[in-house]
Structure formats: C-alpha cells, structure tokens
Amino acid sequence: xxxxxxxxxxxxxxxxxxxxxxxxxxxxxxxxxxxxxxxxxxxxxxxxxxxxxxxxxxxxxxxxxxxxxxxxxxxxxxxxxxxxxxxxxxxxxxxxxxxxxxxxxxxxxxxxxxxxxxxxxxxxxxxxxxxxxxxxxxxxxxxxxxxxxxxxxxxxxxxxxxxxxxxxxxxxxxxxxxxxxxxxxxxxxxxxxxxxxxxxxxxxxxxxxxxxxxxxxxxxxxxxxxxxxxxxxxxxxxxxxxxxxxxxxxxxxxxxxxxxxxxxxxxxxxxxxxxxxxxxxxxxxxxxxxxxxxxxxxxxxxxxxxxxxxxxxxxxxxxxxxxxxxxxxxxxxxxxxxxxxxxxxxxxxxxxxxxxxxxxxxxxxxxxxxxxxxxxxxxxxxxxxxxxxxxxxxxxxxxxxxxxxxxxxxxxxxx
RNA sequence: GUGCCUAUAGCUCAGUCGGUAGAGCGCCGGAUUGUGGUUCCGGAUGUCACGGGUUCAAAUCCCGUUAGGCACCCCA
Numbered sequence: 123x124x125x126x127x128x129x130x131x132x133x134x135x136x137x138x139x140x141x142x143x144x145x146x147x148x149x150x151x152x153x154x155x156x157x158x159x160x161x162x163x164x165x166x167x168x169x170x171x172x173x174x175x176x177x178x179x180x181x182x183x184x185x186x187x188x189x190x191x192x193x194x195x196x197x198x199x200x201x202x203x204x205x206x207x208x209x210x211x212x213x214x215x216x217x218x219x220x221x222x223x224x225x226x227x228x229x230x231x232x233x234x235x236x237x238x239x240x241x242x243x244x245x246x247x248x249x250x251x252x253x254x255x256x257x258x259x260x261x262x263x264x265x266x267x268x269x270x271x272x273x274x275x276x277x278x279x280x281x282x283x284x285x286x287x288x289x290x291x292x293x294x295x296x297x298x299x300x301x302x303x304x305x306x307x308x309x310x311x312x313x314x315x316x317x318x319x320x321x322x323x324x325x326x327x328x329x330x331x332x333x334x335x336x337x338x339x340x341x342x343x344x345x346x347x348x349x350x351x352x353x354x355x356x357x358x359x360x361x362x363x364x365x366x367x368x369x370x371x372x373x374x375x376x377x378x379x380x381x382x383x384x385x386x387x388x389x390x391x392x393x394x395x396x397x398x399x400x401x402x403x404x405x406x407x408x409x410x411x412x413x414x415x416x417x418x419x420x421x422x423x424x425x426x427x428x429x430x431x432x433x434x435x436x437x438x439x440x441x442x443x444x445x446x447x448x449x450x451x452x453x454x455x456x457x458x459x460x461x462x463x464x465x466x467x468x469x470x471x472x473x474x475x476x477x478x479x480x481x482x483x484x485x486x487x488x489x490x491x492x493x494x495x496x497x498x499x500x501x502x503x504x505x506x507x508x509x510x511x512x513x514x515x516x517x518x519x520x521x522x523x524x525x526x527x528x529x530x531x532x533x534x535x536x537x
Numbered sequence: 538g539u540g541c542c543u544a545u546a547g548c549u550c551a552g553u554c555g556g557u558a559g560a561g562c563g564c565c566g567g568a569u570u571g572u573g574g575u576u577c578c579g580g581a582u583g584u585c586a587c588g589g590g591u592u593c594a595a596a597u598c599c600c601g602u603u604a605g606g607c608a609c610c611c612c613a
Contacts, residue, residue, distance in 0.1 A: 125604080180611050184538080202613085231613080236538080238607060247613060314610065330609085378612090389613095396607080403613060428613030455571070489573035504571060518573075 129235070129243025140433050141246075145228055147274045148248045148427075152226045155267050157250055160225040162206040164232075168196040174205030174414055176381025178321065185233040199232035204382070204407065204424055205414070207251050212416045216253070222260065226250040228429070239396035240431045249404075249426035256408055256421040258355050261386045262362030264423050268390060268402050269368055271427070277392065277435045280401060282369065284388040285376035286356035287324075288348045290409065293384075296347040297323050307337045324377040343374040355385050382407040386423065394438045395431050402427040449475035449535055451497035453488035459503035466501065466513075466528060474537030492518065499535065 126132060133141055149159070168188050175182050187199040200206055207225060210216075216223050228248045237243060250267065252260050265282065272280055287293055300323040308316055312331035319326065329338060348356070363370055370388075378387045387405035395401065404425025411420035452467055454460035460482045467477040478495055480488050485502065492500040502514035515531060516523045526534065 128604085185611080233612080235611070236609095237605090238609095241612075245613065249613090317610095325611090380612095397609085398612070400613060426613060431613060453572090485571045486569070486573080489571095491573085493573040500573080502571075506571090514572090516572075521573090523572090 127243070129237040131242065137433075137437075140436055141429070144275055144429065144433055144436060145248070148226070148228060148271055151271045151274050152250060152267065154270075155224065155263065157224040157226045157267075160207060160210060160227050161229070162200075162203065162210050162227070164230060165197050165199050166206055166209070168198040170205050170209055170414070171198055171201060174208065174382065174410060175202065179381060181233060181380070185235055187232045187234055201233045202231055202380070202426065203227050203229070203247060203249055204251060204380075204410070204426070207424075208253070208411050208414055208416075208420070208422070211253055211420060212411060212414060217416075217418050217420055222255050223253045224250070225253070238398065240398035240428070240434060242430060246429035247426040248429050248432070249424060251422055251424035253411070253420050253422035256355075256385075256406075258358035258386075259362050261355075261359045261406060261423050262366065262368075264404065264425060265363060265370075265388055266366050266368060268404070268425055268427065272390065272401075272432075275432065275436050276439050277401075277432070278439060280390050280392045280435075281371060282388060282390055283373040283376050284359070284363075284370045284386065285344075285373050286348060286352060286359075286385050287344060287377065287383055287387055287405075288352040289384055292347050292349055292352055293344070296342075296344045299342060299347065300324070300326070303341055304337070310337060327375040327377055338375075345374055352385060359386050378403060378405055382410040382413070384408045388425070390427075392431070392435050395434055398428075398431065400428070401431045401435060447476055448478055448495050448497045449537070450477045450499045450501060451488075451492035451495050452477065452479045452501045453485065453492060453503065454480060454482050455485055455488070455502075455504040456508075457482050459508060462508060463501070463503050466503075466531065469528060469532050470535050473532050473535060475535045501531065 168186070171186060172182050177183065181201045186201055189197055191197050207227065211223065226249065228246070230244050230246050232244055234243055235241060248271075250264065252264055265284070269282070288296070301319060304311070304319050304323065304326060308319060310333065311319070311326070312329065312334050315326045315329050315331060315334050318329075326334065327338060327341065329335075345353075360370070360372070376387060376389060378389075383405040385406040385408065388403075389400050390402040391399050392401045393399065402425055404423070406421070406423040408419075408421040410422065411418075450467075450470055452463040454463040460479070463479050467479045470477045478497065480491050483491075485504070488502075489500065497518055500516045500518060502516065507513045512525045512527055513531065514523050515526045515534065
C-alpha cells in the first residue's frame with residue numbers, strides 16, 4: 123500500500139472545515155488591517171534561503187528539501203516564506219509603490235525534521251510582512267494583528283513573549299561577551315550547550331538542561347548591550363502595546379533561530395500543543411532586503427503562525443468537531459421524482475442553502491440516507507407529490523411534516 | 538541525527554500460563570410495501586505490520602526490518 127510520506131498528512135473532513143474557518147478568519151482579520159495577499163512559488167533557488175535565513179541555521183544546514191534541476195541548478199522547497207516575500211519585493215521593485223507594503227500569505231512549507239506532535243515535514247504557515255518602515259508602531263500593530271486573529275479563532279490562554287535582540291552590532295558584542303563568560307564553564311555545560319557555545323551562543327540562554335541553569339542565570343542580559351536607539355525602539359513598542367491593552371512578558375532570553383532578526387522579536391505560546399508550544403514566531407528584519415541584494419533599504423517586520431498548531435488550539439478550544447451544514451436532503455421515490463428533485467434542488471441552492479439529492483429508492487432507504495447525511499430537512503417526492511405539485515417537507519429533529527409548494531420550499535430554506 | 542513507546546476488523550481496543558481471533562462503535566440485511574434516529578434479530582469483515590528463529594503448537598517468547606507516536610535537538 124502506498125502511504126503518505128513521513129511527516130505529511132491528509133486533512134480529511136470534518137477537520138478540513140476547521141482549516142477553512144481559520145484561513146477565512148485570517149483573511150478577514152488581516153484585511154481589516156489593510157493587508158493584501160501575496161502568493162510566491164513553493165520552490166526557489168537554494169541560494170535565496172542560504173543567504174536569507176542563514177547558512178549556519180539548522181534550517182539551512184540540515185533541514186531543507188534541496189534537489190538538482192535538470193539544468194544543474196539547485197532548487198529548494200521553501201522552509202519558510204519571508205525570504206521569498208522579500209525576493210518578490212525586490213524583484214518587482216515594490217519599494218516604488220508608495221507607502222508601507224503590507225502583505226500576508228497562507229501556504230505549505232517544508233522542513234526535513236523528525237516529525238512529532240505539532241511538527242510535520244510539510245506544514246502550513248499563515249504569515250504577514252510589513253515592509254518599508256522601522257517605526258515601532260508597526261511592530262505593535264503586527265503583534266496586535268496576531269492577537270486579533272487568535273481572538274477571532276476563539277483561542278484563549280495564549281502568552282505573548284517579546285524581546286529585543288538589538289541591531290547586528292549590539293548583538294555581536296553580546297555574543298562575544300557570552301562566549302567569554304561561558305568559556306570557563308564549558309566543562310560543566312550539557313553536551314548540547316557545549317556545542318552551542320561555538321555554533322550559536324544565544325541558544326544556551328534557553329537551554330532546558332538542568333545542569334545549565336546555574337550558569338545561565340549568571341549570564342548578562344542582552345538588554346545591557348543595546349544601544350540607546352535600540353532601547354528607545356523597544357520601549358516604544360512596549361508603550362504602543364500597552365496602549366492597545368495587549369499583555370506581554372518581556373523575555374530577555376527569547377532568541378529566535380533565524381539570522382535575520384533585529385530589534386523586536388516575539389512569540390505566542392499556547393498550552394495543550396505538546397512540546398512544540400509556539401503557535402507564532404516573528405520579529406523585525408531591517409537588514410534582510412539588503413542582504414538579498416536590494417539597493418534600497420527596506421526595513422520590515424513579520425510573523426508566521428503555525429497553522430497546524432493553530433488548528434490544534436482551535437479544536438482544543440471547541441472540544442469537538444463542527445456539526446453538519448446540510449440543510450436539505452431530497453428523497454425521490456422514482457426516476458421521475460428524481461428529475462423533479464434535481465430541479466427543486468437548484469432553486470433551493472440559489473437561495474443559499476446546501477442540498478443533497480438522493481438516488482431514486484424506497485422511502486425507508488432514503489430516510490436512512492437523509493439521517494446519515496445529517497440533513498436538517500428532508501423533502502419527500504412520490505407519486506402524490508408529483509401529481510399535486512406539493513411536497514412533504516420534514517424537519518428531521520422534531521419529525522414535524524408540512525406540505526409545501528416549490529415557492530414555499532425555497533422561502534423556508536432560504537439561508 | 539539520538540532516545541523511549543507502540544503495531545490485532547473501517548475506528549477504539551481486549552486477547553490470561555504459548556493451544557490457532559474477540560468486544561464496542563461503524564457497515565450490510567430484516568422486524569417495517571410511503572417515514573430516519575431509539576429498540577430487537579441476523580450478517581460480513583483480519584497476511585494478528587513484514588521477515589526469520591524457538592516450539593508438537595506463536596497474535597503471545599526471541600532476533601531483525603518497516604511504519605507510526607512522543608520526547609531531545611531545532612523550530613511554526
């Protein structure tokens with residue numbers, strides 16, 4: 123038997139309805155913030171991600187689906203979408219369009235990791251990018267938009283973590299200091315953290331290893347290394363969040379895995395997602411466009427929501443799946459009745475209701491089908507009904523029946 | 538890449554000391570010739586993941602493989 127590839131999965135009904143609701147909510151909420159959709163290809167030149175995300179990141183160094191095209195060029199299934207959006211921004215000279223460019227996307231991403239709860243090799247992200255401003259008010263609005271979407275989806279109890287990782291110079295000084303402070307304790311660190319000291323010292327900060335905690339606690343905060351400008355930016359973001367009544371936790375140890383982040387970084391956490399509890403991650407990336415070859419500065423900020431995880435949180439919040447949406451099942455007792463039923467179905471659908479027309483069959487069988495389909499109403503069409511042009515409409519929950527004409531039928535089922 | 542757990546009907550699972558396959562739900566038919574759900578009666582399901590070993594005998598014990606899950610790493 124051929125099965126879905128490891129780390130991929132089929133989204134079947136009724137779960138697929140939840141995905142649609144989440145995506146519709148995103149389009150509605152983002153539209154309210156004046157964001158417009160961008161659709162970029164799901165594969166790109168490998169160099170885009172290597173340069174954009176960072177050669178040394180785990181994503182690029184070991185998680186990408188990279189393959190050689192027939193002409194020998196190296197292509198990669200996108201592991202994230204920010205680099206692609208910035209590429210499109212540069213390619214189409216969107217800097218020439220007046221104002222702040224506010225773009226959102228919904229689509230699949232690919233990373234070759236070991237699957238676990240909330241993590242898949244093909245997963246979907248809902249994200250947005252605001253490009254063309256380094257005004258901290260944009261940072262706050264972007265974060266507000268995520269909070270608004272979670273709210274629209276009925277997801278309660280998420281936590282917002284924010285931090286500033288400063289500009290590249292501040293961060294370089296901080297990383298150097300971390301290496302210096304960690305060097306004497308290298309033997310006492312966990313094996314993972316020993317490796318991090320050389321690969322990515324910032325990662326030591328959020329180590330889960332018990333033995334690392336005494337050492338981590340004594341490390342300086344990145345906030346001590348921020349320039350005045352960085353500090354001002356971060357203070358402004360917090361002030362603008364306060365204005366909006368958005369609760370947050372300043373977390374100096376919050377570091378993000380992608381190289382391009384500057385200044386603001388943030389994360390939304392949610393319980394009941396398993397160990398992978400981050401439902402959204404984001405941050406500012408003022409230098410990304412230039413590192414991808416833009417001749418003009420294009421400071422931006424964005425986020426991506428793990429749609430798989432958001433759907434999990436929504437399902438958890440509801441505690442169940444949605445009920446059937448079928449309004450009417452038409453039960454024809456003959457071929458002639460079936461032909462009439464199909465015509466009636468068209469009229470009811472035009473009024474906005476969902477209709478299923480059963481095959482010609484015995485009434486008992488049709489009633490069983492109507493019940494299994496979860497129909498709110500069933501319309502009986504037999505010899506008598508055809509002769510009179512008056513049909514039996516039965517409300518399935520109460521069992522009540524009434525004789526209705528075509529016009530009455532349409533009116534009673536109008537959505 | 539590393540560790541732990543799991544694999545029996547469409548689904549959720551039971552299967553004792555090794556003795557040759559079970560339940561609930563679902564599905565199909567009937568009780569009911571134009572009335573579903575509830576109830577009652579009847580029925581169909583299976584390479585016990587795959588391969589090997591031990592044994593008179595393996596779903597059960599042992600080894601290997603594959604697949605899945607969870608956790609680490611990392612991240613959404």
